[in-house]
Amino acid sequence: MFDNLNEKLDKALHILKGHGSITEVNVAETLKEVRRALLDADVNFKIAKEFTNSVKEKALGQNVLTTLQPGQLMVKLVKDELTQLMGGDAEGINLSGNPSVILMSGLQGSGKTTFSGKLANYLKTKKTKKPLLVACDVYRPAAINQLHVVGEQIGVEVYSEVENKNPVQIAQNAIIHAKQNGFNVVIIDTAGRLAVDEAMMKEIANIHKAIQPQETLFVVDAMTGQDAVNTAKAFNDKLNFDGVILTKLDGDTRGGAAISIKSVVNKPIKFIGTGEKMEAIDVFYPSRMADRILGMGDVISLVERAQEQYDEEEARKLQKKIAKNQFGFDDFLTQIQQVKKMGNMKDLIGMIPGAGKALKDIDIEEDSFKHIEAIIHSMTPEERSQPTIINANRKKRIGKGSGTSVQQVNQLLKQFEQMSKMMKMMQGGGGKKMMQMMGKMR
Amino acid sequence: MSFFKKIFSSEKKETLDKGLEKSKTTFLGKLSKAVAGKSKVDEDVLDNLEEILVSSDVGVNTTLKIIERIEVRVSKDKYLGTSELNEILREEIAGLLSETNSGEATDFSVPSNIKPYVIMVVGVNGVGKTTTIGKLAHQFKNNGKSVILGAADTFRAAAIDQLQIWADRTGVPLVKQNMGSDPASVAFDTLESAVKQNSDIVIIDTAGRLHNKVNLMNELTKVKRVMQKVVPDAPHEVLLVLDGSTGQNAFEQAKQFTAATEVTALAVTKLDGTAKGGVVIGISDQFKIPVKYIGVGEGLEDLQVFNKFEFVDSFFK
Known part of the structure; x- marks a missing residue:
């Protein structure tokens, strides 16, 4: 996925630099890659499929006439959709009760105890609350000790009953203890x-029923695979939890589980865990997560910049010209200037994941368009609007005038011709053709 | 299976079966649905297979590898039914595992010539x-x-x-x-x-x-x-x-x-x-x-x- 995408972008950049030629623009291929990226990121199979299908439908009406390739625009569309899917109303944590009761739930090893500590620390230091931690894991060896150690680290009291094996009672007693001693969380x-352990699931449902928490949180390891859907659903069916905590995001997992869970239970992701230190807690940013899941780094910023610089009015005029077969070198010049507005080539390349490193040793000309611009500037207005009249003599003159060679002039003319053809193809029933291409995609 | 009965006590075997039961029912359930009423392996079946494998965290690469192998076998032997497909799948997955020496150990033992x-x-x-x-x-x-x-x-x-x-x-x-x-x-x-x-x-x-x-x-x-x-x-x-x-x-x-x-x-x-x-x-x-x-x-x-x-x-x- 990654290499592939880079390769494609490299090609796109070659065009901008005036080398190489445009290959067939294939949006279907891009969507296929996006779906693959989602699967590699552990997004559930069905959800990935539904998602790409819905994006495809939305994309079909979109105007793809920018300085960038339609495939790249697709990536941006996908990202926006993902962000929207994971976003929704960002809700904080409900602290309305006195005391407010927060119940943690999740699979083994998802990071509940560590996160409980982080949350207590966050509420204590950032929200000036007086939290009480309660150890209701009566099964795992030393789980109670673990919470005590965490509590000590952050200076938060931990309530536990070492001899009591009934977590419902412990939780109830803890709330009484909190009321008597002025703890507000x-x-x-x-x-x-x-999730398949019926006895244990019943137990947590009983705890939930007995203490009626203001906030029930489902803690899930960001590295979870396809099973995230089943687990989240099972816990939600039993507890109707209020929010999701995504842990271990300081790893290099893409974290597609976030999308799966959000799609299945439609509950907000409230916090993320980003390390083993007690301060390593952060609120959830859907947009960052979308970037991460797609693994496309700053490709998206590149597209965003392109969109910012993209003049709708100008584009409409251009579209008409292409339709009438009037696209000339003056228009090409305008296009180049738009690209240049996005920043210098080195910056642009640096934003592409992987490319910056790969091209580190290659000296990129500060102004890669200099020659192209010079050649165009050396053309007469007539030549610019009707490139076909440029014969051998004119080429010689243009070459001299621009300080380039006839070969370079030829190269540009050839590229220009290919580009015009390409644009015409996209224009003339472009929508239909695009749809056909997409139709091939399952 | 007598081989395993010797090694695993029946109690142990039950635990594994119990543990894997869930995966078994969904996996096979989906697979038989995919091939039900069909006399040969077609695109639909392979699509379903892809879904089953990817949904089991096999990963896209390995899934494609398994599907490719199956396609090759199907092209040789055109009329495949459910039971043959099950057998092929079983062989292909075991085949991937056997390319390493997974499963060679048969009990909890370590080489006796190394101490500690x-x-x-x-x-x-x-x-x-x-x-x-x-x-x-x-x-x-x-x-x-x-x-x-x-x-x-x-x-x-x-x-x-x-x-x-x-x-x-x-x-x-x-x-x-x-x-x-x-x-x-x-x-x-x-x-x-x-x-x-x-x-x-x-x-x-x-x-x-x-x-x-x-x-x-x-x-x-x-x-x-x-x-x-x-x-x-x-x-x-x-x-x-x-x-x-x-x-x-x-x-x-x-x-x-x-x-x-x-x-x-x-x-x-x-x-x-x-x-x-x-x-x-x-x-x-x-x-x-x-x-x-x-x-x-x-x-x-x-x-x-x-x-x-x-x-x-x-x-x-």
Whole structure:
């Protein structure tokens, strides 16, 4: 996916630099790659499929006439859709109760205890609350000790009953203890459990029923694979939880589980865990997560910049010209200037994942368009609007005038011709053709 | 199956079956639906197969590989029904696993000519390293081996206490220092004490670490190096523990831990849930590291020697 995308972008850049030629623009191919990227990022199979299908439908009406390739625009569209899907109304944590009770739930090893500590620390330092941590994992060896150690680290009291094996009672007693001792938030850490473990699922449902928490959180490892859907659904069916916590995001997982979970239970992702330190807690940014899942780095910023610089009015005029077969070198010049507005070539290339490193040793000319511009400037207005009249003599003159050679003039003319053809193809029933291409994509 | 009955007590077998039951019903259920009423394998069937495999965390690459192999076989033999397809699938998946030596071990044994046999257990946070060590110690001890544990996870809160509880449960000695002490030093002490006590097997627990943290990965390399001061060819086994519900990131874990510590075996945990464990196939195929153990529960007995035939059979029976 990554290499492939880079390759494609490299090609696109070659065109901009005046080398190489445009290959067939194929949006279907891009969508296929996006779907693959989603699967590689552990987005659920069905959800990835539905998602790309819906993006495809939305994309069909879109105007792809920019300085960038339609495929890249697709990536941007996908990203926007992903962001929207994961976003929704960003809700904080409900602290309305007195004390507010927060119940943690999740599989073994998802990071509930560590996150309970982080949350307590966050509420204590950032929200000036007085939290109480409650150890309700009566099963795993040393789980209670673990919470005590965490509590000590952050200076938060931990409530536990070492001899009591009934987590419902412990939770209830802890709330009484909190009321008597002026704690205004109670964070209840529970044992990890598998969604198929009926006895354990019933247990947490009982805790939930007995203490009626203001906030029930589902803690999930960001590295979770396809099973995230089943687990999230099972926990939500039992607990109707209020929010999701995504842990271990300091790893290099793409974290597609975030999309799967959001799609299945439609609950907000409230916090993320980004390290083992007690301060490593952050609010969730859908846009960053979308970038991460797609693994396309700043390609998206590149497209965004291109869109910013893209003049709708200008584009419409251009479209008409192409339709009437009037696209000339003056228009080409305008296009180049638009690209240049986006920043210098080195910056642009640097924004492409992988490319910056690969091209580190290659000296990129500060102004790669200099020659092209010079050649065009050396043409007469007539030549610019009707490139076909440029014969051998004119070429010689243009070459001299621009300080280039006839070969370079030829190269540009050839590229220009190919580009015009390409544009015409996209224009003349472009929509239909695009749809056909997409139709091939499953 | 009589072969396995000899090795696994019927009780053990039941646990695995129970653990894998969920995967079995969904996997086979979908597959028979896909081929129901069809006399040959067509595009639809292959599409469904793709869905089943990808949904089981097999990964796109491995899935394509399996499908390609099946397509090749189908093109040779055009009229395939459900039962043939089941058989082919079973063969292809087992084939990927057998390209490594997964499943060669048949019980909890270690080479008897190496003493002490040092096992270093590594993995990311929360995969079940400590639990796996507890279960392993129990199995080795049952096999009449003397085992000693080293609590080199000196970082996570109460990790040492957790291992101590497992040591007490299984009745094996534990070498430990205080929380926050140097893990390499704990490993060193453990090996020294194993040599002194003439122990058969040493198992070193390490702190969970995400594989992209360079410093923490370097620490593992150091632990390994320091061990060699006591036992020159230690560790004899580096066991990477993977969470069975982990998705494609497991590949990166296998890659990075192998780079830092030369992983020689895999243990896959939490296979008693709804996670399909397809990750095993992909990793075993791509990294040529054998899968040695699977975890199917929280009890002392809930660790089993991985056997590819039984694993695949549990899917297709």
